[in-house]
Amino acid sequence: MKRILILLVTMACIATLVLLAGCGDSSGKGAGSGGGEDVGNGTGEEQVEVIDGEERKITVEEPQEEGESGKVTLEGENGEETTIEVEEQVPSEESLGAPIYPGSEYVEGSGVSGTTTSGDKELTASGAEFTTKDDISKVVSWYKGKLGEPMAASPEVTTWMFQGQDKAVTTVIVEPFEGKTKITIAKVSGDVDINI
Numbered sequence: 001m002k003r004i005l006i007l008l009v010t011m012a013c014i015a016t017l018v019l020l021a022g023c024g025d026s027s028g029k030g031a032g033s034g035g036g037e038d039v040g041n042g043t044g045e046e047q048v049e050v051i052d053g054e055e056r057k058i059t060v061e062e063p064q065e066e067g068e069s070g071k072v073t074l075e076g077e078n079g080e081e082t083t084i085e086v087e088e089q090v091p092s093e094e095s096l097g098a099p100i101y102p103g104s105e106y107v108e109g110s111g112v113s114g115t116t117t118s119g120d121k122e123l124t125a126s127g128a129e130f131t132t133k134d135d136i137s138k139v140v141s142w143y144k145g146k147l148g149e150p151m152a153a154s155p156e157v158t159t160w161m162f163q164g165q166d167k168a169v170t171t172v173i174v175e176p177f178e179g180k181t182k183i184t185i186a187k188v189s190g191d192v193d194i195n196i
Contacts, residue, residue, distance in 0.1 A: 170185065
């Protein structure tokens with residue numbers, strides 16, 4: 001995976017994406033690599049990591065082919081497993097839970113969809129980035145017309161956060177980026193109190 005840029009809404013989502021960041025690590029050490037045993041080639045070998053002061057087994061399975069999902073399995077202190085699966089995915093407005101600015105270009109490799117499962121709880125997240133040559137004020141104005149007043153705004157970054165009818169939380173961020181305007185959209189739904 002080239003990029004995983006999901007703005008995190010909850011602490012559970014932060015933990016999920018910290019683990020997912022290791023899926024594309026070319027060093028082969030996988031998620032949270034900080035003194036554990038080497039994962040090897042990422043095809044399901046185990047390593048032991050210290051997370052929050054506890055030794056935990058982590059298995060990382062990287063995607064072998066385009067379109068496959070990567071998978072991280074984390075063993076808890078009582079032997080329960082948390083599974084995190086993520087795949088690169090070109091997003092739709094429906095999967096993101098927010099409108100995509102007209103004429104904006106999808107940032108190749110930025111679209112991601114992931115699911116974290118622990119026991120009977122499940123958390124899903126999806127996100128992507130888009131860029132446009134339109135001025136940031138024009139993009140912000142368009143989103144105000146679609147989403148209402150933003151949650152936070154400054155000359156550099158404008159952020160909306162809202163809950164949809166399906167109780168999913170969606171975040172839209174508009175900011176300048178390399179001479180263009182970048183729009184980052186992320187959606188989190190399910191059990192935000194999931195134990196990772």
